[in-house]
Amino acid sequence: MSDLALFGGEPALREPVEMTWPLISDADVARVADAARRGEISYDASEGFVAELEGVFRARLGRPYALATSSGTAALHSAFFGLSLGRGDEVLAPTYTYLATVMPIVACNATPVLVDAEPDTGNIDLDDAERHVTPRTRAMVVTHLSGHPVDMERVVRFARRHGLKVVEDCSQAHGAASAGAEVGTRGDVAAFSLQGRKLVPAGEGGMLATSDTDVYERAVMLGHFAARSEQEVHTPRRVPFAKLGYGLNYRMHPLGAALALGQIERLDQHLDWRAATFAAYDELLRETPGFAPAPRQAHVTRHGGYSYQPLYDPAAWGGLPRSVFIEALRAEGVPATVPSSPPLHREAFFTHADTGIETFAVPQDRHLYRAGELPASEAYVASAWRLPAYPQPLSAEKLAGFAEAFRKVAAGADDLRRYGEIGAVR
Structure with missing residues (x-):
């Protein structure tokens, strides 16, 4: 033997x-502690550490809008909502990704259409995506899985050919780049997670980035009602509704933003x-x-x-x-x-007609997936x-x-x- x-x-x-991760410096601790001591623990609008963090993301990505959120999931929901997705709309999505990439599509009453994975990276397979496009397809979301960026030049060409909007899920890929372009800069809207395991940890938090005023205003109204919506929503038809917004509270915690500032610096x-x-x-x-x-x-x-x-x-x-x-x-x-997780098409939500969430407009004729239907993703997880x-x-x-x-x-x-x-x- x-x-x-x-x-x-x-x-x-x-x-x-x-x-050890995250790596917390003495300066990080001091910034958070100082904010707590002076009672800087809640904001109504873009101010203080939240405004500073949003400014860093805007500058790094070269995008005019950045919106801090309570989580990466909230940022993704805000992104899909910002694109005005709704009932009858289909969104191409990777089957091999974290649930937060896909389930907010359902929360918008749109339908995720799962796409197989590349056999080497696990990222969405654009060749397989071609066969899933229908007249109802309005958008696609790509995840830069494990930090390996998707080929965004191909994604953009694919989306333009089919008239689709692109959401980038950058939760696992802060600072990654494809063909010299940093993730979060090529899609119509990008979402980042700032959860504790991510490369810019805030404990919990997220960030939306876009160059589209319409997407941004809708995202603000979804989760940042009252002060921020009133300050930042300027489209005339939305202004009367800005104070109430759409009633969700997706604001980021100031102490999380304070922590993330030091992390993104490094x-x-x-x-x-x-x-x-x-x-x-x-x-x-x-x-x-x-x-x-x-x-x-x-x-x-x-x-x-x-x-x-x-x-x-x-x-x-x-x-x-x-x-x-x-x-x-x-x-x-x-x-x-x-x-440790199977592709999403093997989860009960995508294999059973009864989902247990009847309040959402899940189409009665939606496709139910079978084992082996998206084989490359299953092979990837197995290898x-x-x-x-x-x-x-x-x-x-x-x-x-x-x-x-x-x-x-x-x-x-x-x-x-x-x-x-x-x-x-x-």
Whole structure:
């Protein structure tokens, strides 16, 4: 039997590699504490830290409008609402994404039409999207999954050809760029999450960005009634309704904005650190038989660094199940994981006629999805695995430990296959 830790050998990494995120500085703490002490804990309009954070996003993205929200989900709902989507409208959406990308479409009484995934990145497959376009299709949403940006030049061409509006879900890709253009700058409207795991964490929060006055005013009226709506809604037919707005409170908490300000100041540094970690992973995996680096398409000029996701090929390991492969890596001290959520078309909402949310105008004749209907997304979930996106570069000693773990697992593949076969029999 080999010296694999799974079989009692010494782990390649004797101590776990700690991962701390977010990285909170003393200045971050002081800014938040000072605001709390002086009672700056609620705003009625765009003011204080919220106004400052919105200004940073406007400047970075080169867009005239930025609207801070209580969450990335609220930003996405505001984006779809801003596009005036409603009953009878269809929106192309990736099946492999977080639910918040898609379910706000339902909250607008529009219909999400799920599209298969690219086999290498998990992002929306524009070739598959072609077959889903109908006369009712009005918009599409793309998610820059795990920090790998979608090819936005292709997206824009696709949308123009079909007369569609484009929503960018940038929640996992702050600062990422495709063909030199930062995410959030090419679509009609973009949404960012500022939740605690994201690259610009506020604890909870979101940001909408757009160059479209109509989208912006509708988004303001949806979730920022009274003071802000009265100040910022100028279209004559909307002005009489600005004070009441549409009744939702999507305002961002001032203390979250205060925290996010320091984080976005350091975003480029954090991206550079994660890029160094990812480059080290690439080199180690490339040098080890059976392993391959995480895919990166040619149009990517900057990865968002949210997650490092290589693909597992059982054929390269003689049919070794991915579960055993991950078990062996974890025993060596490498905290490898696999995706935990299925594509959305396998969730009950998309497979059952009775959704339990009758208040929304879910079409009675809507399409119900079956297993295998969007096969590339299912294959992607079955093959992807993850290494931690450590926010700071790993030491040479830790990288050597990772390299040794990969080497040991590759060298012990035969023993791992026998172990997997025994487990299957059990």
